Amino acid sequence: MKRQELIEQIHRKKSFLCVGLDTDLKKIPKFLLDYEDPIFEFNKRIIDATKDFCVAYKPNIAFYEALGAKGWISLEKTLNYIPNDIFTIADAKRGDIGNTSALYASTFFKTYPFDSVTIAPYMGVDSITPFLEYENKWTILLALTSNLGSKDFQTQLTFDNEYLYEKVLKASKSWGSIENTMYVVGATKAELLSDIRKIIPDHFLLVPGVGAQGGSLESVAKYGINKDVGLLVNSSRGIIYSGNSNDFDVLASESARSLQKQMANFL
Amino acid sequence: MKRQELIEQIHRKKSFLCVGLDTDLKKIPKFLLDYEDPIFEFNKRIIDATKDFCVAYKPNIAFYEALGAKGWISLEKTLNYIPNDIFTIADAKRGDIGNTSALYASTFFKTYPFDSVTIAPYMGVDSITPFLEYENKWTILLALTSNLGSKDFQTQLTFDNEYLYEKVLKASKSWGSIENTMYVVGATKAELLSDIRKIIPDHFLLVPGVGAQGGSLESVAKYGINKDVGLLVNSSRGIIYSGNSNDFDVLASESARSLQKQMANFL
Numbered sequence: 349m350k351r352q353e354l355i356e357q358i359h360r361k362k363s364f365l366c367v368g369l370d371t372d373l374k375k376i377p378k379f380l381l382d383y384e385d386p387i388f389e390f391n392k393r394i395i396d397a398t399k400d401f402c403v404a405y406k407p408n409i410a411f412y413e414a415l416g417a418k419g420w421i422s423l424e425k426t427l428n429y430i431p432n433d434i435f436t437i438a439d440a441k442r443g444d445i446g447n448t449s450a451l452y453a454s455t456f457f458k459t460y461p462f463d464s465v466t467i468a469p470y471m472g473v474d475s476i477t478p479f480l481e482y483e484n485k486w487t488i489l490l491a492l493t494s495n496l497g498s499k500d501f502q503t504q505l506t507f508d509n510e511y512l513y514e515k516v517l518k519a520s521k522s523w524g525s526i527e528n529t530m531y532v533v534g535a536t537k538a539e540l541l542s543d544i545r546k547i548i549p550d551h552f553l554l555v556p557g558v559g560a561q562g563g564s565l566e567s568v569a570k571y572g573i574n575k576d577v578g579l580l581v582n583s584s585r586g587i588i589y590s591g592n593s594n595d596f597d598v599l600a601s602e603s604a605r606s607l608q609k610q611m612a613n614f615l
Numbered sequence: 616m617k618r619q620e621l622i623e624q625i626h627r628k629k630s631f632l633c634v635g636l637d638t639d640l641k642k643i644p645k646f647l648l649d650y651e652d653p654i655f656e657f658n659k660r661i662i663d664a665t666k667d668f669c670v671a672y673k674p675n676i677a678f679y680e681a682l683g684a685k686g687w688i689s690l691e692k693t694l695n696y697i698p699n700d701i702f703t704i705a706d707a708k709r710g711d712i713g714n715t716s717a718l719y720a721s722t723f724f725k726t727y728p729f730d731s732v733t734i735a736p737y738m739g740v741d742s743i744t745p746f747l748e749y750e751n752k753w754t755i756l757l758a759l760t761s762n763l764g765s766k767d768f769q770t771q772l773t774f775d776n777e778y779l780y781e782k783v784l785k786a787s788k789s790w791g792s793i794e795n796t797m798y799v800v801g802a803t804k805a806e807l808l809s810d811i812r813k814i815i816p817d818h819f820l821l822v823p824g825v826g827a828q829g830g831s832l833e834s835v836a837k838y839g840i841n842k843d844v845g846l847l848v849n850s851s852r853g854i855i856y857s858g859n860s861n862d863f864d865v866l867a868s869e870s871a872r873s874l875q876k877q878m879a880n881f882l
Contacts, residue, residue, distance in 0.1 A: 410718040416726045417684040444708055445762040451677040459683045470737045472764020495712040497739020505774040519767055
């Protein structure tokens with residue numbers, strides 16, 4: 349998907365919501381376990397219920413991979429079911445030496461034709477460039493994540509008084525462009541978004557951590573929105589596990605609509 | 616596998632060789648493509664041909680994942696075929712927030728019962744600890760990798776004049792122990808091994824980059840060996856693609872034996 353198509357979708361739906369499809373057999377309503385593919389059955393109903401209120405879907409690959417080969421089949425069916433005009437993110441956090449990263453790019457851009465994939469930056473430039481070679485596909489690089497462990501290395505101060513995540517932003521923004529690179533910045537770090545926007549004023553940010561992890565949508569919008577909106581705010585558990593009986597999809601729809609309405613106020 | 620079993624195997628075989636199963640449909644001998652599962656057929660013959668000369672096998676997961684669900688089936692068959700007394704490494708370079716890393720741990724320690732998995736450290740402590748909770752399973756953390764991009768962030772100097780990879784070693788060595796944590800240090804960085812051994816004298820190191828990537832076995836052994844050997848040196852392309860006709864396995868066996876003989880001199 350092209351940048352302009354994503355921006356148009358955001359304005360059309362008055363939403364920058366991404367729904368995280370972190371689908372866990374232990375958490376989905378029990379009645380779905382009678383279906384042949386409960387993971388897909390759950391995702392299908394969540395997609396039907398939320399597609400008017402979100403602009404992106406983000407399956408976290410760990411949830412599918414943990415089920416072995418059949419998890420990948422559920423993932424493929426889910427990807428095929430997502431409407432073509434909605435942005436898709438493989439939240440895979442991959443990264444390896446160049447020739448191996450090329451295979452990961454092939455996995456998530458060809459075998460499973462997602463629009464984008466999340467990448468960990470630790471291995472540097474040649475672990476990332478193979479992803480940037482695909483037209484209209486996106487690399488979403490981890491910068492400052494929402495978890496406790498982000499303080500261990502990401503906010504490590506370097507000798508010239510910058511944080512490591514700032515080095516990641518500054519180095520990598522020249523590897524790609526605003527047409528093919530986004531960054532992950534956790535909603536729990538919203539107070540740092542103004543500083544981050546000084547380094548990357550125009551890039552899209554993927555912001556997890558609103559909801560279950562405690563981040564505030566208002567702060568994220570206040571400090572993160574740019575002239576093209578430039579935000580995809582993700583909610584996973586807060587939407588998809590809104591209920592656990594037959595009407596779980598109705599409740600998920602309400603949760604997504606509620607977030608979309610809040611987002612509309614910031615646009 | 617316990618640490619002591621690995622050490623005993625190394626002394627018994629006079630080898631600290633790890634064979635990388637980076638099996639690529641484009642590179643394996645053509646005649647194997649007639650089999651139902653060419654990837655497994657190749658791996659089976661490579662394992663038969665090299666198992667006496669190596670102490671570990673390391674499939675890089677990217678090669679299997681790129682083939683979709685059937686790649687995971689080939690991976691599973693390969694893992695089942697590896698003799699039980701040989702150490703197995705899922706080279707997956709995963710890492711996510713805590714509850715998601717727990718799923719990745721489940722993937723590579725339960726769904727596919729490897730002895731160990733490689734992890735990228737960028738997300739910090741809670742992305743790593745879920746892997747450390749499994750008994751007799753190993754976390755192999757990226758420290759200083761063999762590729763060009765390692766200079767982008769890993770050798771970034773921090774404000775107190777240490778490299779980032781040194782911070783990673785110092786922080787993470789207290790999260791686990793020498794019984795469940797290893798580190799990846801590229802053979803192309805052998806000159807830094809003495810410094811690394813000052814920080815982690817007793818840990819095992821997984822050392823890729825000998826062979827195709829240009830690292831020297833002699834330097835790695837000279838600066839890296841500790842009182843328990845403490846090294847697993849990986850070769851992938853240099854062994855498995857030694858030939859591409861019917862006798863490819865014989866040639867792979869010779870390549871593995873040649874490395875094993877060199878290794879015996881250092882033990």
